[in-house]
Amino acid sequence: GAVVSQHPSWVICKSGTSVKIECRSLDFQATTMFWYRQFPKQSLMLMATSNEGSKATYEQGVEKDKFLINHASLTLSTLTVTSAHPEDSSFYICSARDRTLAEGEQYFGPGTRLTVT
Amino acid sequence: AQTVTQSQPEMSVQEAETVTLSCTYDTSESDYYLFWYKQPPSRQMILVIRQEAYKQQNATENRFSVNFQKAAKSFSLKISDSQLGDAAMYFCAYKIYNTDKLIFGTGTRLQVFP
Numbered sequence: 001g002a003v004v005s006q007h008p009s010w011v012i013c014k015s016g017t018s019v020k021i022e023c024r025s026l027d028f029q030a031t032t033m034f035w036y037r038q039f040p041k042q043s044l045m046l047m048a049t050s051n052e053g054s055k056a057t058y059e060q061g062v063e064k065d066k067f068l069i070n071h072a073s074l075t076l077s078t079l080t081v082t083s084a085h086p087e088d089s090s091f092y093i094c095s096a097r098d099r100t101l102a103e104g105e106q107y108f109g110p111g112t113r114l115t116v117t
Numbered sequence: 118a119q120t121v122t123q124s125q126p127e128m129s130v131q132e133a134e135t136v137t138l139s140c141t142y143d144t145s146e147s148d149y150y151l152f153w154y155k156q157p158p159s160r161q162m163i164l165v166i167r168q169e170a171y172k173q174q175n176a177t178e179n180r181f182s183v184n185f186q187k188a189a190k191s192f193s194l195k196i197s198d199s200q201l202g203d204a205a206m207y208f209c210a211y212k213i214y215n216t217d218k219l220i221f222g223t224g225t226r227l228q229v230f231p
Contacts, residue, residue, distance in 0.1 A: 032217055034217075034218075034219075041224075042223060042224075043208065043221045043222060043223045043224055044162075044208070044219075044221045045221075046218055046219070046220075049216075049217065049218065091160070093160075093162070095162070097217060102167065103150050103167075103169075103212060104150040104152060104167065104210075104212035104217065104219060105152075105164055105167065106164075106217070108154075108161055108162035108163075109161065110159060110160055110161040111160045111161070
């Protein structure tokens, strides 16, 4: 099946620094990518949707200047957490889909655990 | 706005037995899609089963089946002949009409005992 990878799988950064998380579709062209945030023992919350070559669409309450999303190609999307603070510590998951998938289906990455100290 | 509710934070089942996970949702849309996703300890979400609201027939995928009650806005997942590998978090999800966005429930942690 289709594979979505994320890098890094785990990152620790100091408060005030920025960190970039990559999401790649390995064997298909992702026309749409999604970024989710998952708190411990909680659900996935959609942060933003990005289509290749266009600006991301952020969900209400998500600061677009803090969480920069770039969908530069059909196989790569990046999430940059700028000026990170401890409250940004979380598990970040990306997913992707292409036009061959049935309605609503997404391929998910394994997630990235961010810890801000 | 649409909401998805999973009222069972944790469930357990013995190997080879059957377990049912509950999910209810709220929506004013008449046409939509519902999903069950599995998140194993590796954290990579996997699609288990999907249901199209306009189809009355309940979806089935091998040992996994759903009981879709549209009027009651209920969408439960039945796992038959449970296996140790079924142990995971299970999320019920709703696809917003005319978008690719998914709304997830809070999840049910399933433990499988030998």
